[in-house]
Amino acid sequence: MPQALKADVGDHAPCDAEFPARAIAHITADREATADAPLDLVPFANLKGFFTDGGRGSAPHVLWDPFTGAFAQFLPATSRSKALSDAPGGTRTNRAGKVVLQIEALFFPHCRVGAEVFARLVDTPCKGWAELHSWISSWGVPDVWPMGRPTSLSRNTCPDDTWRTRGGWYAHGQVPENDHVDPGSWPSFLAGPGEPTPARPLLEPFPGASFFRAGRTSPVIARMHGRLVTEGCGRYATGSRKDVWGAGDVRSYTAWQEKLGFEADEADGIPGRFSWERLEVPRS
Numbered sequence: 001m002p003q004a005l006k007a008d009v010g011d012h013a014p015c016d017a018e019f020p021a022r023a024i025a026h027i028t029a030d031r032e033a034t035a036d037a038p039l040d041l042v043p044f045a046n047l048k049g050f051f052t053d054g055g056r057g058s059a060p061h062v063l064w065d066p067f068t069g070a071f072a073q074f075l076p077a078t079s080r081s082k083a084l085s086d087a088p089g090g091t092r093t094n095r096a097g098k099v100v101l102q103i104e105a106l107f108f109p110h111c112r113v114g115a116e117v118f119a120r121l122v123d124t125p126c127k128g129w130a131e132l133h134s135w136i137s138s139w140g141v142p143d144v145w146p147m148g149r150p151t152s153l154s155r156n157t158c159p160d161d162t163w164r165t166r167g168g169w170y171a172h173g174q175v176p177e178n179d180h181v182d183p184g185s186w187p188s189f190l191a192g193p194g195e196p197t198p199a200r201p202l203l204e205p206f207p208g209a210s211f212f213r214a215g216r217t218s219p220v221i222a223r224m225h226g227r228l229v230t231e232g233c234g235r236y237a238t239g240s241r242k243d244v245w246g247a248g249d250v251r252s253y254t255a256w257q258e259k260l261g262f263e264a265d266e267a268d269g270i271p272g273r274f275s276w277e278r279l280e281v282p283r284s
Contacts, residue, residue: 001071008074008075009059009074014080014095016095017097019097020165021142022101023102023136024172025169028042038110039111044068045258060074060102061073064104065260066124068260068278070260080094097167103136109153121186129187146166156173202283202284212245216245227282235252
């Protein structure tokens with residue numbers, strides 16, 4: 001996936017191409033919260049680290065952060081992943097398709113991000129969904145839910161003949177041989193040709209890394225400052241001179257890169273195209 005941070009865990013294996021292409025929708029469900037006791041969302045970098053370390057044996061193809069639009073890819077699309085239970089001699093759930101693209105959305109019900117609590121995945125900003133949907137569609141996965149689009153955390157196990165013959169999107173809670181109930185909800189497919197698409201705000205295009213040098217004065221930097229603060233990444237010592245690039249911007253942008261899953265030298269505080277596009281700095 002072009003937009004994803006690459007974190008290949010190896011152990012590639014082919015899919016079963018006699019079955020139709022499909023995608024599997026998961027949520028990470030890494031904390032148990034309630035409406036009365038919400039919990040903070042686990043950082044994207046933590047989950048990325050989990051799937052490249054102790055959780056590599058259950059890594060999906062892609063981890064998606066619907067709050068920032070960040071992605072990490074652990075396996076190529078043409079390989080099976082291991083995010084599904086797959087009984088020996090059964091339907092080979094992780095492989096049954098020309099591709100079996102497994103997506104883990106960074107989410108659990110009643111997660112808290114800043115001051116806001118989100119009960120369902122579809123209540124989140126769903127940033128990056130357009131890019132994710134486009135990439136999955138490019139592998140021939142049709143825009144259909146053979147067992148219905150998920151609307152609750154419940155089991156609705158797919159019959160074997162449906163699983164073998166119908167491609168498209170499946171919830172984890174619909175896959176044979178599994179006992180999970182996620183994802184509970186999933187964003188709608190994007191408008192097709194000739195259908196109206198929702199208006200999107202005008203965003204500031206990436207001005208290039210050389211733009212961000214000490215003393216640079218620009219309203220673009222002021223608007224970037226505002227977005228970093230909104231994302232909880234403000235590391236500014238003062239609130240003055242917001243339009244001048246300085247040490248506070250470097251510290252704050254480093255925090256944003258780390259939130260996106262950048263590590264070590266990657267989180268250098270200098271904007272790159274990937275991190276800039278996910279920050280969504282307004283044009284005016």
